[in-house]
Amino acid sequence: MIEVREFRPEDVDSVSEIVQATLGEFYPRSLYLEKSRQWLDGFMVALNDGRIMAMIMGVLEGRAESRVLMLAVSAPYRHRGIGSRLMADFIRKSAMHGIGRITLEVRKSNIGALRFYSRLGFQISGVLPMYYSDMEDGFRMVKVL
Numbered sequence: 001m002i003e004v005r006e007f008r009p010e011d012v013d014s015v016s017e018i019v020q021a022t023l024g025e026f027y028p029r030s031l032y033l034e035k036s037r038q039w040l041d042g043f044m045v046a047l048n049d050g051r052i053m054a055m056i057m058g059v060l061e062g063r064a065e066s067r068v069l070m071l072a073v074s075a076p077y078r079h080r081g082i083g084s085r086l087m088a089d090f091i092r093k094s095a096m097h098g099i100g101r102i103t104l105e106v107r108k109s110n111i112g113a114l115r116f117y118s119r120l121g122f123q124i125s126g127v128l129p130m131y132y133s134d135m136e137d138g139f140r141m142v143k144v145l
């Protein structure tokens with residue numbers, strides 16, 4: 001059974017592990033706790049039998065925009081609709097908040113994620129040269145609500 005709920009402070013280690021394994025990035029626990037305080041609606045986890053295996057974290061950028069900072073589904077759980085479900089919840093919560101557009105960044109080489117976001121109605125709105133720490137370019141994507 002998959003359950004989706006808002007992030008709780010006790011989730012921080014599981015979330016950090018998934019981000020490290022999936023996105024290859026390590027962030028201090030304080031980052032997750034700070035973001036959850038800023039906009040809890042935009043920070044959700046998905047659980048299978050009580051174990052966290054996916055997360056989405058976003059922020060508000062002013063009154064009209066929300067931005068997805070991280071979306072990660074543990075490898076064994078991909079292609080089951082969990083990423084889509086987290087994004088759908090994020091889109092719904094953004095709309096309830098009166099947000100007009102959702103933005104995110106994705107690596108140019110991440111063809112799977114680019115197709116995933118396109119299917120959800122995101123469009124490439126710009127190139128971000130050397131956006132990532134390893135100098136890879138990024139695409140900015142936007143979905144107008």
Ligand SMILES: CC(C)(COP(=O)(O)OP(=O)(O)OC[C@H]1O[C@@H](n2cnc3c(N)ncnc32)[C@H](O)[C@@H]1OP(=O)(O)O)[C@@H](O)C(=O)NCCC(=O)NCCS
Pocket residue numbers: 022023071072073074077078079080081082083084085105106107110112113115116119
């Ligand atoms: C990108 C990512 C979040 C997608 O999560 P996911 O849970 O696999 O997404 P979904 O299952 O909802 O959709 C993925 C694909 O599975 C397909 N799918 C969805 N449910 C399915 C099911 N029940 N059976 C088979 N396929 C299914 C979808 O059609 C989709 O296909 P597409 O990508 O060709 O359009 C995930 O692959 C991931 O964490 N990747 C690594 C981290 C990453 O790249 N994050 C984004 C950085 S910007």
